[in-house]
Amino acid sequence: MEILFVMALSLFPFALVILFAVCYNKITDKKSRIPFDYARTARIPAFTLLQQHRDATLDMLVYSLLSTLYFQLPFSLPTIADLLGFVDVSKNWWIYITIFFAAALYSLLIAIKAFNKIRITRLGIEAEWAVSFALSKITDSRVRVFHDVQAPNFNIDHVLTFPGGVLAIETKGRRKPNVKNSKSSHKLTVEGDKIQFPHYTDSSTVEQAKRQADWLSKQLTQSTGMSVEASPVVVIPGWFIEYKQKPIIPIMNHNSLTKHYALSKKTVLDNSSLDRINHQLEALTLRGSDLF
Secondary structure: OHHHHHHHHHHHHHHHHHHHHHHHHHHHHHHOOOOOOHHHOEOOOOHHHHHHHHHHHHHHHHHHHHHHHHHHHHHHHHHHHHHHOOHHHHHOHHHHHHHHHHHHHHHHHHHHHHHHHHHHHHHHHHHHHHHHHHHHOOOOOOOEEEEEEEOOOOEEEEEEEEOOEEEEEEEOOOOOOOOOOOOOOOEEEEEOOEEEOOOOEEOOHHHHHHHHHHHHHHHHHHHHOOOOOEEEEEEOOOOEEEEOOOOOOOEEOHHHHHHHHHHOOOOOOOHHHHHHHHHHHHHHOEOOOOOO
């Protein structure tokens, strides 16, 4: 019981800070309220990734704090125990330092993992924003763009509707390797369903884009009562793409995207069909919650 009392006393300042933050948040919430219903607004580009970035940032902060706390506890416990006259606690100091240093190392590893996730999601966010900016340059009034379309277990980064059809766009943000004296570190090659980067081969993105487009086709067909076929597209911003073999589905960088949709001159969807499709997509892009 003595060690538990000493630990509680050591953690009291941290608990006090957390309690203050919670109370302050509740007090400020009582003073004002949001002016509109967040849940009825549309998702912005990379909304899902922004949520993941927030969660990873919170995890990194929490586990970094815990790691720091666990590292200092073995040194603060003997001091507090001596001040309170708990001699037994000080005698078993080596046991506590082993336990808390192991906990500190574990927390530090989780914090590092969260930091790596932050870097990955940040690139994904910037990639989706780059594609969104490219799509914003389309001035055709018959074109609609929807971001972060929600499915049961995944999301479609962007969906573009126009008289020529429906495009389900999967965006991939990939870093370029820092290779000295390399003239091809900015280039990837496409061969069938494989995307060859300078440092690895991606054989899953094409299948992912196809699955998402198939789901969207079935969803829109069922909800609109007419046959709708969504075409998959993979966009990899910032890379020069070389085609060794015709890809199974279109693969391009974000600068080519605005030209791709215009290649289809055939009118597949009239205004009435587009309105019905767009109405269903609007429902799939609602936030549905005030959480961010």
